[in-house]
Amino acid sequence: MKHANSFVDYTTDELKGILLLAEKIKQHPDDYSHILDGKKLYTLFEKTSNRTYLSFSIGMEELGGKAYNQLWKDSNFTIGDLMSEVKYVCRNVDCIMGRFKKAETTEGFMKNATVPVINGCDNTFHPTQALADMLTLYEKTGHFEAKVLYIGAKNNTYNSLSEIVTKMGGMMYGLTPFSQVTNVPADFYDKLTATGHYKELPTDISKEELKKVVADVDCVYTDTWVDMEFFTNPDYAEKKNQIINMMMPYQIDAALMEGTDTMVFHDMPIHPGYEITQDVMEKHLETILDEAENRRHAEKGLLVYLITGKLDW
Numbered sequence: 001m002k003h004a005n006s007f008v009d010y011t012t013d014e015l016k017g018i019l020l021l022a023e024k025i026k027q028h029p030d031d032y033s034h035i036l037d038g039k040k041l042y043t044l045f046e047k048t049s050n051r052t053y054l055s056f057s058i059g060m061e062e063l064g065g066k067a068y069n070q071l072w073k074d075s076n077f078t079i080g081d082l083m084s085e086v087k088y089v090c091r092n093v094d095c096i097m098g099r100f101k102k103a104e105t106t107e108g109f110m111k112n113a114t115v116p117v118i119n120g121c122d123n124t125f126h127p128t129q130a131l132a133d134m135l136t137l138y139e140k141t142g143h144f145e146a147k148v149l150y151i152g153a154k155n156n157t158y159n160s161l162s163e164i165v166t167k168m169g170g171m172m173y174g175l176t177p178f179s180q181v182t183n184v185p186a187d188f189y190d191k192l193t194a195t196g197h198y199k200e201l202p203t204d205i206s207k208e209e210l211k212k213v214v215a216d217v218d219c220v221y222t223d224t225w226v227d228m229e230f231f232t233n234p235d236y237a238e239k240k241n242q243i244i245n246m247m248m249p250y251q252i253d254a255a256l257m258e259g260t261d262t263m264v265f266h267d268m269p270i271h272p273g274y275e276i277t278q279d280v281m282e283k284h285l286e287t288i289l290d291e292a293e294n295r296r297h298a299e300k301g302l303l304v305y306l307i308t309g310k311l312d313w
């Protein structure tokens, strides 16, 4: 039995297998509409969600299974012992997807569960977003060795994207003036650098140098500068303003993209006027929506793999 959290626990072949299965299911949905007949997925949300909620619910239904969705605040996880509650949930379902504020909670689920647990985005990792991003890059470029330039906050999305791009043999460039508290192991970024497939760009990089990287990569990627659990939190308002001031010079705008056919990716929700300008968002929206739709397709490949333990379907 396997969980889905850091891609350190996955081989390159395994990731390719999941993505190729996802693509097969996407192309031939009717052939896979009963593959998870009778299987049950429990999803639990401590944070807000659109894509994670819809993609797992509908994805599970399209595979013949069923999803049972609950908000953390309505659950007895708020008042009970985590270990025994997790073990109880596992008596009922075949897989768990949890979106939690803290990685400790995700890890608590993974340690105690007797069914596979998928991290649906905590403060450290966002693996299902990275699978969807890689599926989209594969569809658009025809290969897995993608070159990506991420400009934004060093956060959960960045960590998982960096893991998958390096693991697939591509090239990940990061320009991340601000870091969220993601609590990755101290050597996390050093290990990525040691692969030779990961490079952090200096924050004082000139516009000319940056434009050369933009022209060289397959896609420029950005994410919200402020994570969802802080976005409307009044206690975080001052910090939010500091982050915006620090990040504004690194906004993805038309001048940065001008003269290139480089794609723009965003994991959504988008904040036009902050991490990306309105015009760049509108120009690249179809690509961004392809990427968002691929959450469901990538997750279907992952669910089939984790629940059946097989990739050769």
Ligand SMILES: NC(=O)NCCC[C@H](N)C(=O)O
Pocket: 051, 052, 121, 126, 129, 155, 156, 157, 223, 224, 226, 227, 228, 229, 267, 268, 269
């Ligand atoms: N598509 C998504 O699932 N979006 C997740 C947003 C990630 C962002 N770094 C956050 O934690 O709010």
